Amino acid sequence: MQDILEAIMAAEGSAQPERELAGLAGLPVPESYRGVVVRAEDTRMFDGMATRDKDPRKALHIQEVPTPELGPGEALVAVMASAINYNTVWTSIFEPLPTFKFLQRYGRLSELTRRHDLPYHVVGSDAAGVVLRTGPGVTRWKAGDEVVAHCLSVELEDAAGHDDTMLDPQQRIWGFETNFGGLAELAVVKANQLMPKPRHLSWEEAASPGLVNSTAYRQLVSHHGANMKQGDVVLIWGASGGLGGYATQMALNGGAIPVCVVSSPEKAELCRKMGAELVIDRTAEGFRFWKDEETQDQDEWRRFGERIRELTGGEDPDIVFEHPGRETFGASVYVAKKGGTIVTCASTSGYLHQYDNRYLWMHLKRIVGSHFANYHEAWQANRLVALGKVHPTVSKTYPLEQTGQAAYEVHRNAHQGKVGVRCLAPADGLGVRDAELRSRHETAINRFRGH
Numbered sequence: 001m002q003d004i005l006e007a008i009m010a011a012e013g014s015a016q017p018e019r020e021l022a023g024l025a026g027l028p029v030p031e032s033y034r035g036v037v038v039r040a041e042d043t044r045m046f047d048g049m050a051t052r053d054k055d056p057r058k059a060l061h062i063q064e065v066p067t068p069e070l071g072p073g074e075a076l077v078a079v080m081a082s083a084i085n086y087n088t089v090w091t092s093i094f095e096p097l098p099t100f101k102f103l104q105r106y107g108r109l110s111e112l113t114r115r116h117d118l119p120y121h122v123v124g125s126d127a128a129g130v131v132l133r134t135g136p137g138v139t140r141w142k143a144g145d146e147v148v149a150h151c152l153s154v155e156l157e158d159a160a161g162h163d164d165t166m167l168d169p170q171q172r173i174w175g176f177e178t179n180f181g182g183l184a185e186l187a188v189v190k191a192n193q194l195m196p197k198p199r200h201l202s203w204e205e206a207a208s209p210g211l212v213n214s215t216a217y218r219q220l221v222s223h224h225g226a227n228m229k230q231g232d233v234v235l236i237w238g239a240s241g242g243l244g245g246y247a248t249q250m251a252l253n254g255g256a257i258p259v260c261v262v263s264s265p266e267k268a269e270l271c272r273k274m275g276a277e278l279v280i281d282r283t284a285e286g287f288r289f290w291k292d293e294e295t296q297d298q299d300e301w302r303r304f305g306e307r308i309r310e311l312t313g314g315e316d317p318d319i320v321f322e323h324p325g326r327e328t329f330g331a332s333v334y335v336a337k338k339g340g341t342i343v344t345c346a347s348t349s350g351y352l353h354q355y356d357n358r359y360l361w362m363h364l365k366r367i368v369g370s371h372f373a374n375y376h377e378a379w380q381a382n383r384l385v386a387l388g389k390v391h392p393t394v395s396k397t398y399p400l401e402q403t404g405q406a407a408y409e410v411h412r413n414a415h416q417g418k419v420g421v422r423c424l425a426p427a428d429g430l431g432v433r434d435a436e437l438r439s440r441h442e443t444a445i446n447r448f449r450g451h
Contacts, residue, residue, distance in 0.1 A: 326350030
């Protein structure tokens with residue numbers, strides 16, 4: 001593994017980094033590598049505990065694992081950096097169920113997929129790194145290519161997947177519903193997960209947008225989601241967070257009018273730095289949408305709607321970008337414009353949504369479910385990053401050994417934007433190939449740092 005790292009590091013400062021990296025094809029593949037895992041033997045460790053009290057640091061371990069053989073259409077990537085997503089938090093606290101159930105189900109599909117059904121699960125759904133090897137049938141990518149990986153793993157053997165790959169019955173999220181994820185020194189991906197690494201970004205910056213940027217693109221921009229257009233008023237919950245930070249940028253970049261909902265003055269300031277003018281600090285303004293565990297407060301829905309109209313000059317949101325779920329969903333349905341769209345994913349505050357259907361049916365609103373993105377959507381989202389139109393939101397990074405702490409911070413919502421993890425990369429700031437493009441966007445790239 002050290003030889004691989006040295007070969008990659010030789011590209012730093014080189015006038016021809018591609019030539020340096022091409023030498024990876026001649027290096028042997030290590031028999032094992034370090035990965036961040038959860039273990040099947042630990043799945044009951046948090047029984048009886050409240051969700052907020054479950055500690056990812058107790059369940060996530062660094063472990064040496066055997067390097068799997070590559071199958072057709074697959075690639076082995078040396079992972080320089082990854083990032084924490086909420087699915088890694090769910091995995092680490094074994095909610096809503098242990099991910100070993102996913103691995104067992106995948107393992108029954110074929111002899112090849114049986115590799116994934118193991119008593120340990122290498123987690124992580126983001127990665128930036130360098131291709132080491134490709135399996136049979138891979139022609140687009142080769143050893144030495146600098147890549148990022150999106151997290152859609154799909155078999156594409158069913159007709160249903162060829163209109164929209166997210167509808168394939170064998171669609172899975174890599175590193176969550178499959179093994180050999182990105183929080184590791186090596187990762188196994190399908191070749192159609194790979195995309196070119198944005199050349200002006202460092203490894204940890206390039207790794208961070210993948211899952212959330214692609215999710216936000218489908219949810220907000222794609223015709224499979226809200227199909228946002230210029231001038232749309234878009235209410236964005238958690239607008240400075242891992243997902244909302246990209247939705248805010250896409251709304252601004254696409255000519256929409258974001259109304260950013262946040263929970264602190266610091267988060268409000270980040271939204272303004274991104275260019276958003278309409279911001280609601282719901283903590284400072286005291287919005288509480290539930291009277292108790294069983295009863296929502298419709299007076300608060302109305303007060304919230306009035307606040308939005310005050311900011312927008314009397315307009316209701318054309319689109320509500322929903323991901324908190326239970327805590328906010330009733331208010332989201334209420335405040336959406338007549339004929340408007342509530343587009344939802346994730347449900348980080350709870351999956352069981354409650355809303356008053358009168359405000360949906362009598363006002364002809366739509367609820368659209370959105371889950372990650374297909375390859376085309378992920379590619380388009382990555383292209384926006386590569387062009388400098390959308391920027392990474394990394395606030396903090398950790399070495400691989402402290403992945404548990406990184407996941408703990410995400411679980412406790414003690415972060416802004418994305419929390420990155422350096423896997424093979426020995427320091428932040430490495431991997432930049434286009435310094436001129438970077439210099440034009442340096443402030444935007446770094447605006448979440450230290451928050």
